[in-house]
Amino acid sequence: MFSAVSVNTVPCLEELVNLVSDLNVxxxxxxxxxxxxxxxxxxxxxxxxxxxxAVKKATLSAFSKKLPVLSVRRWRSSG
Amino acid sequence: MKANIFLLHGYSGSPIDLLPLEKILSGRFPxxxxxxIQLPGHGNPQEVPSFNEDLYLKTLADKLxxxxxxxxxxxxxxxxxxxxxxxxxxxxxxxxxxxxxxIGIPADIDISFLERWSIHSDGGKAISFSSTAKLVSxxxxxxxxxxxxxxxxxxxxxxxxxLVPPDHAFVWRERLRTSSRIVIIPSGKHHLTVSTAxxxxxxxxxxxxxxxxxxxxxxxxxxxxxIAGIEPExxxxxxxxxxxxxxxxxxxxxxxxVGREPELFPVLSTEPVFANIEITTRCNLECAYCIRSGRPHxxxxxxxxxxxxxxxxxPHAYRITLVGLGEPLLHHNPAGIVAEAVxxxxxxxxxxxxxxxxKEMGQNLLDAGLHSIAFSLDAPDQxxxxxxxxxxxxxxxxxxxxxFTRAAKKRGR
Ligand code: SF4
Numbered sequence: 001m002f003s004a005v006s007v008n009t010v011p012c013l014e015e016l017v018n019l020v021s022d023l024n025v026x027x028x029x030x031x032x033x034x035x036x037x038x039x040x041x042x043x044x045x046x047x048x049x050x051x052x053x054a055v056k057k058a059t060l061s062a063f064s065k066k067l068p069v070l071s072v073r074r075w076r077s078s079g
Numbered sequence: 080m081k082a083n084i085f086l087l088h089g090y091s092g093s094p095i096d097l098l099p100l101e102k103i104l105s106g107r108f109p110x111x112x113x114x115x116i117q118l119p120g121h122g123n124p125q126e127v128p129s130f131n132e133d134l135y136l137k138t139l140a141d142k143l144x145x146x147x148x149x150x151x152x153x154x155x156x157x158x159x160x161x162x163x164x165x166x167x168x169x170x171x172x173x174x175x176x177x178x179x180x181x182i183g184i185p186a187d188i189d190i191s192f193l194e195r196w197s198i199h200s201d202g203g204k205a206i207s208f209s210s211t212a213k214l215v216s217x218x219x220x221x222x223x224x225x226x227x228x229x230x231x232x233x234x235x236x237x238x239x240x241x242l243v244p245p246d247h248a249f250v251w252r253e254r255l256r257t258s259s260r261i262v263i264i265p266s267g268k269h270h271l272t273v274s275t276a277x278x279x280x281x282x283x284x285x286x287x288x289x290x291x292x293x294x295x296x297x298x299x300x301x302x303x304x305x306i307a308g309i310e311p312e313x314x315x316x317x318x319x320x321x322x323x324x325x326x327x328x329x330x331x332x333x334x335x336x337v338g339r340e341p342e343l344f345p346v347l348s349t350e351p352v353f354a355n356i357e358i359t360t361r362c363n364l365e366c367a368y369c370i371r372s373g374r375p376h377x378x379x380x381x382x383x384x385x386x387x388x389x390x391x392x393x394p395h396a397y398r399i400t401l402v403g404l405g406e407p408l409l410h411h412n413p414a415g416i417v418a419e420a421v422x423x424x425x426x427x428x429x430x431x432x433x434x435x436x437x438k439e440m441g442q443n444l445l446d447a448g449l450h451s452i453a454f455s456l457d458a459p460d461q462x463x464x465x466x467x468x469x470x471x472x473x474x475x476x477x478x479x480x481x482x483f484t485r486a487a488k489k490r491g492r
Binding site (some may be wrong): 002003004005006008009012015016018019020023024025026031035037038041056 | 187368370430453454455456457458459460463466467477481484485488
C-alpha cells in the first residue's frame with residue numbers, strides 16, 4: 001500500500017492504518033507530499049508536536065498489527 | 080579483455096560506410112584488433128559490382144577462418160547485406176560469435192524493395208537485372224537459418240531507414256530465436272553509421288561490446304546472489320542476461336548486498352537496473368496532490384512494440400514498474416505489457432489506484448506473471464477520498480484489493 005500523507009489527512013492516519021491492515025497487503029509505504037505546489041500542505045513544512053504525535057501513534061499502531069511501515073520521503077523526520 | 084572486431088559493409092557499399100563507427104571503436108577499445116573487410120569488387124562509388132554470393136562467402140572464410148586466438152572475444156558487425164552474409168557464414172562454418180551486431184539487415188526482398196532502392200541510391204547506382212535476381216535469391220533464402228548454439232545478437236535499425244524499414248528487425252528477432260536485442264535508432268537512415276545517428280548507434284554498439292569484454296568479477300556475482308536471496312527472480316534474469324551482473328552489482332542495492340556504500344557520481348559506469356515506465360496517460364481520478372490534475376492531458380496508450388523498444392534500450396533493468404502520471408490499468412492491454420516484460424526475465428510491478436482491478440483484470444495480471452503491486456490509497460473514508468482522491472470509490476477499491484490479494488496468496492505470491 002502506498003499512501004501520501006498531508007497536514008489535512010494526518011488526523012485520520014490511524015484510521016487509514018486500520019483499514020489497510022485488513023487488506024492483506026505486505027507493507028505500508030508512507031510518504032510526505034512532493035511537487036513544489038503542494039509545499040504548504042506537506043508535513044515537513046508544518047511539523048508540530050501534534051502532527052509528530054499522530055504520525056508516531058499511527059506507525060506504532062501499524063507495527064502492533066504486524067504491518068511493516070516503509071518511510072519514503074521525509075517521513076522519519078516527522079516523528 | 081581484448082577482442083577481434085570485424086566490420087562488414089553491405090552490398091554496393093565499402094568500408095568507408097562503417098569508418099565513423101570503426102574510428103569510435105578503435106578509440107574506445109585500443110587494445111582490440113579492429114578490421115573492416117572489403118568484399119571483392121566493392122569500393123568504386125560509381126559502380127555496383129555484380130552480386131557473387133560464393134565469392135563473398137569465400138572471402139569471409141579466408142578472412143575470418145584464420146583467426147583462432149582463444150584469448151580474444153570475437154565480435155562481428157555487419158551492415159545490410161553484410162549482416163546477412165555473416166549470418167550465413169556462421170551457419171555454414173559452425174563458428175559461434177561472442178557477439179554479432181546486425182545493422183539494417185533486410186529480412187526479405189519483395190518488389191517494394193526495388194522502389195526503396197531507387198530512393199536509397201537517389202537515382203545513382205543502379206543494380207543490374209541479373210545482380211538483383213541473385214541478391215533477391217540470396218536474401219530470401221536466408222529466412223530459414225537455424226543455429227544450433229545460440230549466441231547474443233544486437234540488431235540495430237534506423238527508425239527512418241529508407242531501404243530496410245524497422246519491421247525487418249522484428250522479423251529477424253522472431254526468426255533467429257536466439258538471445259537478440261533490437262535497438263531502433265531515432266531518425267536513423269539506412270547508413271546509420273555515416274549520419275547524425277552515428278552517436279546513438281556507436282553508443283549502443285560500444286556498450287554492447289563493453290558488456291561482452293567486461294564479463295563480471297566474483298564480487299559482482301556475490302552482489303547479484305545477495306539480491307537474488309531476496310528476489311529469487313533475479314537468478315533467472317542473470318541466467319538470461321549474464322552481462323547484467325556487473326550493472327546490478329554497481330547499483331546501490333548491489334553495493335549494499337556486499338556491504339559497500341553506494342557511489343553517487345554524476346556519471347555512472349553502469350547502466351540502470353530499475354525502470355519506471357508510464358504505459359498510459361489516461362486516468363480516472365483527479366487527485367488533489369497530483370500534478371496531472373487540472374491540466375489538459377493528451378490521451379495516449381503506449382503500444383507493445385514501443386514498450387519492447389524501451390526494454391531493449393535498458394537491457395539491464397531487471398525491475399520494471401508500470402507507473403507514472405496515468406493509471407496503468409486503464410491501458411488497453413496491461414496484462415499483455417506485463418507478459419512482454421516477464422517473457423524477458425524482468426521482474427514486473429505496477430502502481431494502481433485499484434479502481435479497475437476487478438476479478439478478471441486481477442486474474443489476467445497474475446496469469447501474465449505480475450510480481451508485485453502497490454495500491455495508492457490516501458483516505459480511510461469516502462468523505463476524505465472525495466477531497467483528496469476525487470472520483471474514487473473507496474468501497475470498490477477496498478473490495479478489489481481484498482479480492483486481488485486473496486487470489487495472489489492462493490497462487491503463493
Ligand atoms: S490516480 Fe495517480 S495519476 Fe491519477 S490523478 Fe491520482 S495520483 Fe494522479
